[in-house]
Amino acid sequence: MSTHDTPPEAHTAVVSGDGPERAVARGAAAVELERLVSASSRRRRVPRWLRRATGPVLLLVLWQVLSATGVLQSDVLASPGTIARTAGGLFADGTLPSAMAVSVQRVAVGLVSGVVVGVGLGLLSGLMRTGEDLIDAVVQMLRAVPFAGLVPLLIVWLGIGETVKVALIALAAAFPLYLNTYAGIRGVDDQLIEAGVTLGLGRWGLIRHVVLPGALPGALTGLRFALASAWLALVFGETVNASDGIGFLMDQAREFYRTDVIVVCLIVYAFLGLAADVVVRTLERLLLQWRPTFTGK
């Protein structure tokens, strides 16, 4: 702003009108005018997705340049070009699609189990004093244990088959869901509960019409965290002991110093994670359209 050094009472702004900026004499001192243009005319015409894609694309270009000039050796990190060719090959021979199917299925089953357990316990804890007393302390204690530390015990209990991987993912997903569902329920505005009471809602009516919708934003935040944890648990479970899946592919590649395959697997993980995030975002957009939130400018 160019008006910083003028005294505050001299500030004036023209909101409409299309003439050039003028200096208007008010009394003896000239008042400097500033044109406030409409926000929509100033907003770039570039679509949002394109703007968001710019960052990653620039990173790719930089990477390719570093690889081509030999700054980045291929046994440290393969070039984007090599990685693309490898990815093509892995897709063509069916290795990657089948590995992805296995991994996605693991996450899906694990996540659903985690949602059932996490949200279930969160509801019991959030809605009932007895539930809170019984469940919350136990969950908070277990939460302090890093889930990866439970792997030896899970292997003893469940063997090294499919169950242990799914259990690990379910475990990882359940905690954030529990915490956020519980916090969401306890964070529901007391004034709305009171309003509900004066409207004649009973206990179940209050839960259904006031508490649960009010807890939904929290629960969905929990779902996002749960997704992130679930992918983490998947990578962990698959690289520790597995005979199929993306993690297994990656583990194998490590033995042959195939950084290109490793990166392809990482990218696949990333894309699967992004896809899951899109699903949750869509859910949020549909379920939380009532919410008066700041959407960014």
Next chain:
Amino acid sequence: MATDVHGEVTADRAVVEINGLTRSFDGRAVLDELDLTVRSGEFVALLGRSGCGKSTLLRVLAGLDRDIDGSVLVPRRRAVAFQAPRLMPWKRVWRNVVLGLPGRPARETAIRALAEVGLEHRADAWPKTLSGGEAQRASLARALVRAPDLLLLDEPFGALDALTRIKAQQQVAEVWQRRGCAVLLVTHDVEEALLLADRVLVMQDGVIAHEQPVDLPRPRDVGAPEFTALRAGLLAELGVVAPQSPL
């Protein structure tokens, strides 16, 4: 506890009967042996300085506060409009209006109530898109749809701007004359109380300290000398020296 919040309307047409109502917070009696009777169809305004217990009294009448001693009789069908509209943000306006009604209330029911406050065109809006005045009207419609025998208004115009407040006050007066339900309006605005009420009560130290019947013809004129005189009297009761009126 010697209280019965769900009472029947008694034969002498009193819709609210309070005898010896006491409500204490940490040993301090906010309501102290309070007595109050409101007749059917009567518009009563409750004035008082902030913290005098007028909102506590309203909460007791609404059935929200039951840590009470004394006897309280209120109609089973009562409705509240709070200072904040308290609409459920996740329900569209018309669903907010019929929330809590028994059975599966039709949209028509909500529309009728919304039409009464001139808001039927906003039936499908989300509460976040309503202006302050609209939200307050939606809240009033939600109270009216219950066809209450007693309407409790807790400073419902407090958060509105001056122009919107005048319109909202007129609307409440119309609704009251049409419906004929008893109204208890809690406010700290002396003018508002005198504009709307048949009887103005001043609360002090947990009891009704002063009672002022208002026999002025409706619609009332803020500038009328009788009005000004009543206002000066009430302000004096509230411990405020009235400024000299321009009229």
